[in-house]
Amino acid sequence: MAFARAMSSFSSACEAAPLTKTLAEGGPNQAELRAPYTISAEGLRLPPDSSADLWLAAVDHRPGREPVVSPAYRIHILSRTRHAQLLEEMARAIQDERAAQVAAKTATAGAKPSRGKTSAGKTSNRNPSRKRK
Secondary structure (H helix, E strand, O other), X not given: OOEEEXXXXXXXXXXXXXXXXXXXXXXXXXXXXXXXXXXXXOOOOOOOOEEEEEEEEEEEOOOOXXXXXXXXXXXXXXXXXXXXXXXXHHHHHHHHHHHHHHHHHHHHHOOOOXXXXXXXXXXXXXXXXXXXX
């Protein structure tokens, strides 16, 4: 496939029509086309706490071919406040999970064998790593 161009498109609730940007131009002898692109909410004038759909399309250089279009990906633009809240929630969830793991480990390790009388009336030491003096 010879590529003519690769494009990215955004649509959001705050725009009437999708914003389309050509990322790279190809030629009739190119079998591959690469176009790195960094998404910037500010550069696209997307307001905080909004969403936008992103998709990519490649147009073949040969006439009569339909563009190849990727699935649309919804991206959410968070305000700084909402981003901080989300990070705090994630950190709290990780801490809670670790605390639960420690509690479960402590509960299983906490069942230490006790010293007591055996059925034969002798004192037993169920912990073999502990030496008697």
